[in-house]
Amino acid sequence: DVKVTQSSRYLVKRTGEKVFLECVQDMDHENMFWYRQDPGLGLRLIYFSYDVKMKEKGDIPEGYSVSREKKERFSLILESASTNQTSMYLCASSFGDGGNTIYFGEGSWLTVV
Amino acid sequence: AQSVTQLGSHVSVSEGALVLLRCNYSSSVPPYLFWYVQYPNQGLQLLLKYTSAATLVKGINGFEAEFKKSETSFHLTKPSAHMSDAAEYFCAVSEVAGGTSYGKLTFGQGTILTVHP
Numbered sequence: 452d453v454k455v456t457q458s459s460r461y462l463v464k465r466t467g468e469k470v471f472l473e474c475v476q477d478m479d480h481e482n483m484f485w486y487r488q489d490p491g492l493g494l495r496l497i498y499f500s501y502d503v504k505m506k507e508k509g510d511i512p513e514g515y516s517v518s519r520e521k522k523e524r525f526s527l528i529l530e531s532a533s534t535n536q537t538s539m540y541l542c543a544s545s546f547g548d549g550g551n552t553i554y555f556g557e558g559s560w561l562t563v564v
Numbered sequence: 565a566q567s568v569t570q571l572g573s574h575v576s577v578s579e580g581a582l583v584l585l586r587c588n589y590s591s592s593v594p595p596y597l598f599w600y601v602q603y604p605n606q607g608l609q610l611l612l613k614y615t616s617a618a619t620l621v622k623g624i625n626g627f628e629a630e631f632k633k634s635e636t637s638f639h640l641t642k643p644s645a646h647m648s649d650a651a652e653y654f655c656a657v658s659e660v661a662g663g664t665s666y667g668k669l670t671f672g673q674g675t676i677l678t679v680h681p
Contacts, residue, residue, distance in 0.1 A: 493671040501666045549658040549667045550596040550615040555607035
């Protein structure tokens with residue numbers, strides 16, 4: 452079974468802190484994604500990566516950055532956390548192109564106070 | 565740009581009744597379509613997907629969906645609801661292979677399914 456592991460399930464951070472959300476997948480997938488989930492808005496793509504050190508902006512990249520130094524690991528960085536970034540963050544991975552299944556981690560609940 | 569609309573943010577059914585969750589998409593070309601389910605405090609799990617083979621797609625847990633190009637729809641159905649089906653369901657679309665989408669998904673807003681005894 453594919454496993455996508457998000458290191459922290461629940462985090463509480465203060466406004467202005469730098470926050471790292473870590474994600475690891477064990478299936479040698481080329482593609483990795485970070486989504487944000489908010490009630491009534493579904494999931495929105497923040498950033499994705501299709502290879503090591505390669506990244507592209509998704510639909511809502513403002514206030515976020517990402518890092519992919521190794522194929523299995525994809526990190527989401529909030530440079531200066533704000534209260535409007537309180538949300539559920541979901542990491543996902545897949546191989547190849549459209550039509551292939553995207554596998555999700557269990558999510559990280561981030562609260563910024 | 566692609567988009568997905570799920571009609572009804574909440575659907576409530578009785579145990580044993582038909583489940584119908586609606587999804588319409590907007591895309592310049594026929595896309596790939598997916599249904600995912602999310603149980604409380606968990607990530608998303610794939611229910612089924614349409615990738616231009618048979619238009620009636622069968623998935624896990626007795627769910628199925630039919631791709632109707634003329635209606636740009638991909639509605640999810642299950643003949644008889646079970647209490648364990650209570651969850652949030654997401655419809656999603658991705659571009660066809662050969663582009664530079666890398667399979668990324670655009671999601672609908674989600675539909676919360678409640679099943680009453």
